[in-house]
Amino acid sequence: MTLGKRIRQLRKERKMTLVDLAGDKITKGMLSLIENDKSTPSMETLAHIAKELDVSIGYLTREGDxxxxxxxxxxxxxxxxxxxxxxxxxxxxxxxxxxxxxxxxxxxxxxxxxxxxxxxxxxxxxxxxxxxxxxxxxxxxxxxxxxxxxxxxxxxxxxxxxxxxxxxxxxxxxxxxxxxxxxxxxxxxxxxxxxxxxxxxxxxxxxxxxxxxxxxxxxxxxxxxxxxxxxxxxxxxxxxxxxxxxxxxxxxxxxxxxxxxxxxxxxxELIDTTTPITVFYVLVEDRQRHVTLYEAYIENIEVHHEAGTIQSSNMTFYHPLFMIELSYFREDYRTVVENYKENMYIRSAAQHPIDRIIMATRSCIYPLSLYQLGEKQEAREAFGRIEDTIEDIKHSPFTKEFYMIRDIIFEETQSE
CATH class of the missing domain: 1.25.40.10 (Tetratricopeptide repeat domain)
Structure with a gap:
């Protein structure tokens, strides 16, 4: 936006006429020329215009659109x-x-x-x-x-x-x-x-x-x-x-x-408001309780989303994650394997290390489902691919559950 157009826009936003803005410092005709970019104002004139519009000279003369x-x-x-x-x-x-x-x-x-x-x-x-x-x-x-x-x-x-x-x-x-x-x-x-x-x-x-x-x-x-x-x-x-x-x-x-x-x-963000801090995301003690929590959570989100009370484009991505995790907690492992996609748990937005570990841990429902279906080699390979995504932070204390899952999937190889 040019200097003249910016002055005109600000003047109109403030419901001022050319006469109002010109005051007794400049003429209405001169101001019209400035607004149409047919004349370049002096610093004294700019200072007057900026003062009347209640902005800085720098604001008026800034570059760009x-x-x-x-x-x-x-x-x-x-x-x-x-x-x-x-x-x-x-x-x-x-x-x-x-x-x-x-x-x-x-x-x-x-x-x-x-x-x-x-x-x-x-x-x-x-x-x-x-x-x-x-x-x-x-x-x-x-x-x-x-x-x-x-x-x-x-x-x-x-x-x-x-x-x-x-x-x-x-x-x-x-x-x-x-x-x-x-x-x-x-x-x-x-x-x-x-x-x-x-x-x-x-x-x-x-x-x-x-x-x-x-x-x-x-x-x-x-x-x-x-x-x-x-x-x-x-x-x-x-x-x-x-x-x-x-x-x-x-x-x-x-x-x-x-x-x-x-x-x-x-x-x-909260599946269970009574105990908002989750410790284990996959290896939960009471699966049936978790199924109930997930069902209620998904229903609640869908109701809010349809009603427009929650506006979040991220729901397009979150919803499949919760649905596939619900299948895991229901022990419907075949549905997990058929619907899981590589990288579906990897967010491109800024993720701090703990968040990355949590997402990697949650994605372990896939290798665990393969393991439960007897596809143990495929499970170990899938776990390895997930582990690669947190290679730089794999020694963090927050990886405890992640490596508990690894011990389950690799249990037989470790005992050999």
């Missing part, structure tokens, strides 16, 4: 768990990068492009976009968003599963996070949460104190955005470790939280 930028952001679901819009980016965005607006929306689009290059392993180019975003926020004097950009840069490395590098970059921001946390109450909370998540694959000794810091900080700041996830992960860890007292502590935190903070996303 704001409408096009918003359209590019709206045309695709960039938060989709199971797919990433490579084609949309390559066909519609990358060939027209000069149209990216130098605004907050433009920085959102730059972040998407950064993620695109992380996916492709082109980290040098991704880092260039980190610099572009930081430079923009620095130029308009919003330093806490410069720091926020560095946290988002670390998050972008999850798309290429470079957890160690993400952790290192986070640590480098700590002093700045503490310096600017008063300008952004979410900054410190996000920092500790992300550091806890990345520590799972870098330094497990830090994981527990960092997770507990997130929980404590949530109470201190009365900001509970990370509270659910932090308690879920901590409770999951202690459940796997067999420390059921600690497990119950975090379970209790979540029950209290859910009593007053039920959100749409929990309709999608």
């Amino acid at each position: 704001e409408d096009w930028t918003k359209q590019m952001l709206a045309e695709s679901d960039f938060s989709h768990y199971f797919s990433f819009p490579f084609e949309h980016i390559e066909k519609n965005i990358l060939p027209q990068l000069d149209r990216v607006s130098q605004s907050n929306k433009g920085m959102e689009l730059y972040n998407i492009i950064r993620i695109y290059y992380r996916y492709r392993g082109e980290h040098g180019t991704a880092d260039e976009y980190t610099e572009k975003i930081g430079k923009f926020y620095r130029s308009i004097g919003i330093e806490h968003l410069v720091v926020r950009n560095r946290l988002n840069d670390a998050v972008s490395l999850m798309y290429s599963q470079d957890y160690s590098e993400a952790y290192s970059r986070l640590v480098e921001t700590e002093a700045e996070v503490m310096e600017f946390k008063d300008y952004d109450s979410q900054l410190e909370l996000d920092y500790y949460y992300l550091k806890a998540v990345f520590s799972v694959s870098v330094d497990m000794k830090e994981f527990i104190p960092l997770g507990d810091r997130v929980v404590a900080l949530s109470y201190e700041t009365e900001n509970f955005k990370r509270f659910f996830s932090a308690n879920m992960i901590l409770g999951y860890y202690y459940g796997l470790e067999g420390d059921m007292e600690k497990h119950k502590e975090y379970q209790g935190n979540l029950r209290k939280y859910l009593d007053f903070n039920r959100q749409e996303k929990y309709e999608l």
Whole structure:
């Protein structure tokens, strides 16, 4: 959008006439020429127009096309768990990068492009976009968003599963996070949460104190955005470790939280609201209870989805997973084998290491079903393919159930 068109759009949005905006500083005719891009205003004139429109000069003169930028952001679901819009980016965005607006929306689009290059392993180019975003926020004097950009840069490395590098970059921001946390109450909370998540694959000794810091900080700041996830992960860890007292502590935190903070996303994430922290996803003690839970959960989601009370394109992908898992818990192994597809549990969106392990564990219903059907060699080969997907994090304490499943499938070979 040109300077003139931007001035006209802002004037009309504010229901101002040419005379209103021109005031006693410039003539109506001169303003008309500016709006039609037939005259270039002086800095003094720009300052007057910006003041009357209640925006900065930088906002008026920013480069790029704001409408096009918003359209590019709206045309695709960039938060989709199971797919990433490579084609949309390559066909519609990358060939027209000069149209990216130098605004907050433009920085959102730059972040998407950064993620695109992380996916492709082109980290040098991704880092260039980190610099572009930081430079923009620095130029308009919003330093806490410069720091926020560095946290988002670390998050972008999850798309290429470079957890160690993400952790290192986070640590480098700590002093700045503490310096600017008063300008952004979410900054410190996000920092500790992300550091806890990345520590799972870098330094497990830090994981527990960092997770507990997130929980404590949530109470201190009365900001509970990370509270659910932090308690879920901590409770999951202690459940796997067999420390059921600690497990119950975090379970209790979540029950209290859910009593007053039920959100749409929990309709999608929680199968059992009475015991929200799952410890074993496949090797459950009471299969019949699990069948009942799954049936009720699937019915509930379908009702909400049909009624439009839950809007989630991710349901297209989640629904087959829950249906195939329900077949497994019903001991309908043939249905599992016939409907399972390679990679159906692999999400392309940013996944932290624990999430990847959980998805790999859940996908083990396939080799377990093969094993139950007597196709033991095929089961072992299938397990091996799944194990390859978590090769970089296979020594994590969160893989306990995963390797319990392996022991079942390979039991005969181990006894030979």
